[in-house]
Amino acid sequence: MRNSPSHTMELPRLIVVGEKNIGGFGKFLQNLGPTKKVSIIAGNHVQKIIRVKISKSLSDSKIKAVWHSPKTNDEKSIGMVESQVRKDRSDLIVGIGGGRSVDVAKMISYNLDKPFVSVPTAASHDGIASPFVSVKGEKPHSLVATAPLGVFVDIDVIKRAPKKLLASGCGDLVAKITAVKDWQLGRDNTGEYYGRYSSNLASMSAKILLEATEKKKRPDIREIVEALISAGVASCIAGSSRPCSGSEHLFSHALDKLAPGIGLHGEKCGIGAILMAKLQGQDWKKIANTLKNAGAPTTAKQIGLKKQVVVEALVIAQSLRPERYTILKQIKMTHKKALELAKSTNVI
Ligand SMILES: NC(=O)C1=CN([C@@H]2O[C@H](COP(=O)(O)OP(=O)(O)OC[C@H]3O[C@@H](n4cnc5c(N)ncnc54)[C@H](OP(=O)(O)O)[C@@H]3O)[C@@H](O)[C@H]2O)C=CC1
Ligand SMILES: O=C(CO)COP(=O)(O)O
Numbered sequence: 001m002r003n004s005p006s007h008t009m010e011l012p013r014l015i016v017v018g019e020k021n022i023g024g025f026g027k028f029l030q031n032l033g034p035t036k037k038v039s040i041i042a043g044n045h046v047q048k049i050i051r052v053k054i055s056k057s058l059s060d061s062k063i064k065a066v067w068h069s070p071k072t073n074d075e076k077s078i079g080m081v082e083s084q085v086r087k088d089r090s091d092l093i094v095g096i097g098g099g100r101s102v103d104v105a106k107m108i109s110y111n112l113d114k115p116f117v118s119v120p121t122a123a124s125h126d127g128i129a130s131p132f133v134s135v136k137g138e139k140p141h142s143l144v145a146t147a148p149l150g151v152f153v154d155i156d157v158i159k160r161a162p163k164k165l166l167a168s169g170c171g172d173l174v175a176k177i178t179a180v181k182d183w184q185l186g187r188d189n190t191g192e193y194y195g196r197y198s199s200n201l202a203s204m205s206a207k208i209l210l211e212a213t214e215k216k217k218r219p220d221i222r223e224i225v226e227a228l229i230s231a232g233v234a235s236c237i238a239g240s241s242r243p244c245s246g247s248e249h250l251f252s253h254a255l256d257k258l259a260p261g262i263g264l265h266g267e268k269c270g271i272g273a274i275l276m277a278k279l280q281g282q283d284w285k286k287i288a289n290t291l292k293n294a295g296a297p298t299t300a301k302q303i304g305l306k307k308q309v310v311v312e313a314l315v316i317a318q319s320l321r322p323e324r325y326t327i328l329k330q331i332k333m334t335h336k337k338a339l340e341l342a343k344s345t346n347v348i
């Protein structure tokens with residue numbers, strides 16, 4: 001009998017989701033372990049909203065804080081912040097913000113071998129509770145770092161974030177429909193490891209959104225946050241981003257490369273899910289309707305992408321991660337096929 005290869009499941013230890021609970025952040029850190037000093041990574045917009053309240057909560061718990069603001073999440077920028085954080089000699093590193101700041105903090109804590117705490121201020125992506133980190137560098141996709149020791153969410157902060165960030169999170173959630181299907185294709189065609197538990201968990205995150213938009217049109221923020229955390233946990237259990245990222249993410253990574261800075265991560269993954277669902281023979285119209293009801297974009301034009309870029313992204317997507325089997329391995333995408341696909345799904 002063939003031994004199956006082992007993989008590591010690393011999970012967060014403490015996750016708190018509350019409302020108007022930001023004042024309890026210092027106590028939350030002390031519950032994780034004795035904490036005297038923290039390094040905080042947060043962007044300028046987020047600092048304006050949250051810095052005063054976080055600073056008060058930390059000083060109430062006798063925790064010193066040093067704030068850092070990364071310019072972006074490329075390797076150079078992370079390296080610069082990392083050398084400052086190293087000098088802080090803090091007990092742990094906190095990432096506060098959207099995916100960029102959380103990822104920068106996650107990467108630095110991994111490099112410096114310090115515990116990491118994630119404080120998402122927007123429900124825009126599923127990296128909130130996962131060990132995966134996206135940095136702009138050699139690889140267009142995520143790398144494995146360390147799972148957060150703790151995740152602290154104040155729904156009231158997330159409610160006040162720009163609406164398009166929540167819509168983007170909904171895009172990252174519908175992406176699980178096509179990602180899980182691609183994983184099944186990988187299992188059937190290459191015999192790769194497939195985790196039924198983690199794939200069901202990721203599928204459930206998308207299902208929650210599908211059901212919510214069917215009934216109430218607009219999804220509940222707390223449900224979306226929990227679904228994003230749960231999708232991240234699905235990746236923790238799978239030991240890779242496989243249940244959460246398939247061909248639709250490859251399409252988004254290709255757009256990052258061809259048109260950097262245009263559209264949010266989840267917006268691009270949502271549009272990718274419409275396209276890939278059609279290729280996979282899944283109900284792509286249902287995905288498009290779910291996105292529309294969630295206020296997320298379903299066309300390239302809505303996020304400022306040119307038609308040729310969409311076509312080119314479809315053609316190069318699979319080459320960005322050749323080892324990950326997806327529907328694009330079976331289709332052998334050409335410019336002609338890509339154009340037809342994007343037109344037939346109303347993406348362009
Ligand atoms: N690790 C993983 O598995 C994953 C990582 N990612 C990565 O995450 C990044 C995308 O994250 P995303 O959140 O979409 O984008 P950003 O982190 O770039 O956030 C977008 C903007 O929203 C602002 N913002 C965040 N929260 C609030 C708030 N409450 N109020 C007002 N403004 C707010 C940010 O401000 P500020 O400038 O202050 O930060 C920023 O200007 C990408 O780099 C992507 O690769 C995405 C998915 C999964
Ligand atoms: O965004 C992610 C999951 O939602 C991470 O996926 P990648 O591993 O493709 O970067």
Ligand SMILES: [Zn+2]
Pocket residue numbers: 125126172244245249265269
């Ligand atoms: Zn994603």
